[in-house]
Amino acid sequence: MNDLEPAVPEKKKYHHGDLREQLLEAVTTLVEEHGPEGFSLAQACRRAGVSTAAPYKHFKDRTEIMQAVILRAMGRMRSQMQAAADAHPARDPRRIVALGQAYVDFARAEPGMFQAIFGLAEGPNDSELLNDAGDRTGSIVKHVVADHRGEPVDSQDVEIRAYILWCFVHGHSFLYLDDKVPFELSGKVENHMLRIVGDAILPT
Amino acid sequence: MNDLEPAVPEKKKYHHGDLREQLLEAVTTLVEEHGPEGFSLAQACRRAGVSTAAPYKHFKDRTEIMQAVILRAMGRMRSQMQAAADAHPARDPRRIVALGQAYVDFARAEPGMFQAIFGLAEGPNDSELLNDAGDRTGSIVKHVVADHRGEPVDSQDVEIRAYILWCFVHGHSFLYLDDKVPFELSGKVENHMLRIVGDAILPT
């Protein structure tokens, strides 16, 4: 006499729905509102409507929550970069520009999470999961560069040039978020910069 | 939690005499030990041998202390960059490399302070003093680039190319501190990278 089962295999609902999910969501928005270090777990609990002790039934500590949240964000970032790369054929200079633009766009769209992802080694970024996820993202850049130059992905030249491109968009993202760009940055200027750098580092 | 005060001439005076200075010093070392967000003012007080309320006779709050500490660090960074620029004549490509190297070297030497300086807008970086100090540092780069190209410092081309160079060393510094460099980074490789970027962005 089982009732109709939902089309989606419903996860086990115990007390108040799946708190784990709601906490991750609350933390994600709080990171955007107050920065990766500026929010409190207690705030997230209030938003999820539970006591401050509840999270510890699902996570070991604050660090473990941050890792889970960061892992998701890295997935979003990676898929957006992959989509940008897929939108252009290999050897097209616009492919390099689009990839860099996707990186900067993510930083602009989710500045808090961007900071959290690259929060520096002191933070919760020592996890193997996170390192692997980061490597997968880096691998996208390497493959695009390798395709562009017609060289194997593991060649030293590809690695260095991919890293140089990464450094540029990474630095630009941080400086932009920090409001340090010393001139008015229109979309056109940014595109122009990306093109200059792409052409300079990956000449056609 | 044994934060014993360092060996200092033991004055059992009620008035410390030099607390402001010692607090700034304690905070500076704590920032290196625990990161810009990972230390507590209370720790600094213990190191300076005073109560946790003492700092508030010299600073308004934590933010004001951080601003003072950051301001000093920016001075160190700027003087090291200026020295690097002064060590080579204009138009020498090695001048560009040396300037970038000074930037990265500072990040390596004082990673905590480097992070604190570029701690993103949420932090205590809205101060006019800090912005001016940052502008003065940026001005060094602009002048070096202008000298190199024989163009006026306020030309758009100089500004963009100086900013691109800045983005690269900034991104590289952060990625290095975050242990994200995807290959073995010897001094030689780093120099090679700086040269590639310098030559690509500022062709001779």
Add this chain to the structure above:
DNA sequence: CTGGAAAAGTTAGCGTTGCTAACATATGTT
């Protein structure tokens, strides 16, 4: 069906933190 194990929530409380208020002592000027 049922009863116990386990999952997932609660309240209470510890220690630390940033900061304030009220008080105490040293310093310097008159």
Add this chain to the structure above:
DNA sequence: AACATATGTTAGCAACGCTAACTTTTCCAG
């Protein structure tokens, strides 16, 4: 000598991360 000021103190607040102990809900074996 005396007062004003600068610079320390102790006591205490509220918020935080986290733990312990307890309660309630759900699952599952017999």
